[in-house]
Amino acid sequence: MGKEIQQVFQRKFDKVNSIVDKYERKVSNLIAILQEIQAEYRYLPEEVLTYVATALGIPPATVYGVATFYTQFSMKPKGKYIIKVCDGTACHVRHSEKLRYLVREKLGLDDSKDTTDDLGFTLETVSCIGACGLAPVVTVNDDEVYGQMTPEALAIVLDELIAKESAEQQTKEQQEKSDQRPARNGQAGESDDGKGCQGC
């Protein structure tokens, strides 16, 4: 295993350790532990579930059983933006299907793929979310609720999210590049006057 991959794993398990410690490594807190891990990674990675089982001293099958029983947990990576299109009766009769097609088309998703490759977006179809008076309804990350949506209005929302995500990715990449760039000033033998370090 390369050094970089090892470091990523180490960081991942450091975070998991701090979560299980926070819940005093108690089996009775397993659901809360899994909720917090999912909030961190946006899904429950298999190797993390095994790690949690070891940390709590219980069989991995017990942890997997809980993770797969509750619909709130996902074993598949999810996107940063989770777009839920309601397809309950009230939304369905108001053409929610057209909204779903639009999201798929814009994000390049299909029946076999509900999350974009860059983990930017996930499309979920849900039954009634309790806002039938606003049908058809779309939500983004459960925070923003868009009622009486039309394909045109949803296209604008999606375009804004795509632009925002793209800008954030670019900023992140630039930040990573600048973090990897070796610091020049102040390094021995590389002082600006070309005479090398005089103080050591």
Ligand code: FES
């Ligand atoms: S059917 Fe969509 S909110 Fe109720």
